[in-house]
Amino acid sequence: xxxxxxxxxxxxxxxxxxxxxxxxxxxxxxxxxxxxxxxxxxxxxxxxxxxxxxxxxxxxxxxxxxxxxxxxxxxxxxxxxxxxxxxxxxxxxxxxxxxxxxxxxxxxxxxxxxxxxxxxxxxxxxxxxxxxxxxxxxxxxxxxxxxxxxxxxxxxxxxxxxxxxxxxxxxxxxxxxxxxxxxxxxxxxxxxxxxxxxxxxxxxxxxxxxxxxxxxxxxxxxxxxxxxxxxxxxxxxxxxxxxxxxxxxxxxxxxxxxxxxxxxxxxxxxxxxxxxxxxxxxxxxxxxxxxxxxxxxxxxxxxxxxxxxxxxxxxxxxxxx
Numbered sequence: 190x191x192x193x194x195x196x197x198x199x200x201x202x203x204x205x206x207x208x209x210x211x212x213x214x215x216x217x218x219x220x221x222x223x224x225x226x227x228x229x230x231x232x233x234x235x236x237x238x239x240x241x242x243x244x245x246x247x248x249x250x251x252x253x254x255x256x257x258x259x260x261x262x263x264x265x266x267x268x269x270x271x272x273x274x275x276x277x278x279x280x281x282x283x284x285x286x287x288x289x290x291x292x293x294x295x296x297x298x299x300x301x302x303x304x305x306x307x308x309x310x311x312x313x314x315x316x317x318x319x320x321x322x323x324x325x326x327x328x329x330x331x332x333x334x335x336x337x338x339x340x341x342x343x344x345x346x347x348x349x350x351x352x353x354x355x356x357x358x359x360x361x362x363x364x365x366x367x368x369x370x371x372x373x374x375x376x377x378x379x380x381x382x383x384x385x386x387x388x389x390x391x392x393x394x395x396x397x398x399x400x401x402x403x404x405x406x407x408x409x410x411x412x413x414x415x416x417x418x419x420x421x422x423x424x425x426x427x428x429x430x431x432x433x434x435x436x437x438x439x440x441x442x443x444x445x446x447x448x449x450x451x452x453x454x455x456x457x458x459x460x461x462x463x464x465x466x467x468x469x470x471x472x473x474x475x476x477x478x479x480x481x482x483x484x485x486x487x488x489x490x491x492x493x494x495x496x497x498x499x500x501x502x503x504x505x506x507x508x509x510x
Contacts, residue, residue, distance in 0.1 A: 191245060192243065193230065193233050193243040193244070195235070197245050198227075198234040198235075200252070206252045207255055209274075211223050211271055211273065212273065212274065212330060213269050214489055216436070217406065220347050222272075233257070240259055240260040241257065241258065241259045241260070242258050243255070243256075244304055244308060246303060251275075253300040254303070256269060256308055257269070257271035259406075260315075260317070261404060262401060263403075265398070265403075266317065266318065266399070266402040267312045267319070269320065269322040272304075302337055305334060306338075308320065309338065309494065309497075317496050319494065320339075320496060321342075322334060322494075323345070323489050323492075324489065324490055325487070325489060325490075326344060331490055331492065337494070338494045339492035340493065342392040342393070342492060342493045343389050343392075343468050343491050344469035345488065345491060346466075346487075346489075347485065347486050347487040347489070348467060348479065348483040348484065348485055349464050350463055350481070350483035351462055351482075352459040363451050365417050366414050366415070366416050366451065367417065368415075369414065377415065377422055378397045378401070379421075379422070380440060380442055384442060411428040412427065413427040414427070414455075416441075416452060418445055423444075424442060424445075425438075435464060436465070438465070438467075439467070440471060441473070443473070449474065449477055453474075453477045453478060453481065465483065
């Protein structure tokens, strides 16, 4: 196993690998993980970007695994956005039938554990404190990831449907619903704390800096609005566009019940296709969207691993309270 080099990119090109689906589901490729483009492998090998780590594992001439992780909004939090384990990597496991699609990420696949274990020290040297991975709910990949030190953090639902276009006139935001401004960052962290269980907060971020770094790459922001009531941010509505698809996120303050209705009515006013990624702990938001006729089309599990950051100076190391 090694960090990607030019020779790896050449071998991938000559051998026509990777040639199997991405086994993880980053937010910008939902509902599936998309494919792993060889152009991205070339880019990683040539540029060696500071914000990305790509590891490959070879067994002689065969590629038996690839894992790639990128930093999210800040250097302390990374996510695995590419994971490739070909069917042939399980050839030495007689208990698995070749051709079975699930064998690519069977919990007993040795290449998978080696790659996940090897990623942690690499991102740790780049000051990462946490690594996230999103996989389809029920995937056997979860058990193997847990053996590599990841633990399940939360479940998510992808809801899809069409807006009804009648609740409010499109383009007219209700009173208090305004475009997000830089000054809203810390109030949004307070909203996150109010709406998120302690167990989930411990993984996503207990401090403002941790929460900020854990935000997923936004892609192209189509619309990002915050709802203010009595000088407090009580809700947020965001629609991001990536790879030609729009995916929305919504969160409301449990202490202000009316904020959810305002957000959902405005979100569903557009008579267009609608996609929403909703964490399982936001039950009120999920139920409100389902009442507008949206359907759950996919479910995901998000796992997190805490990374030991190397100490740069003797006697000085960052710790969490």
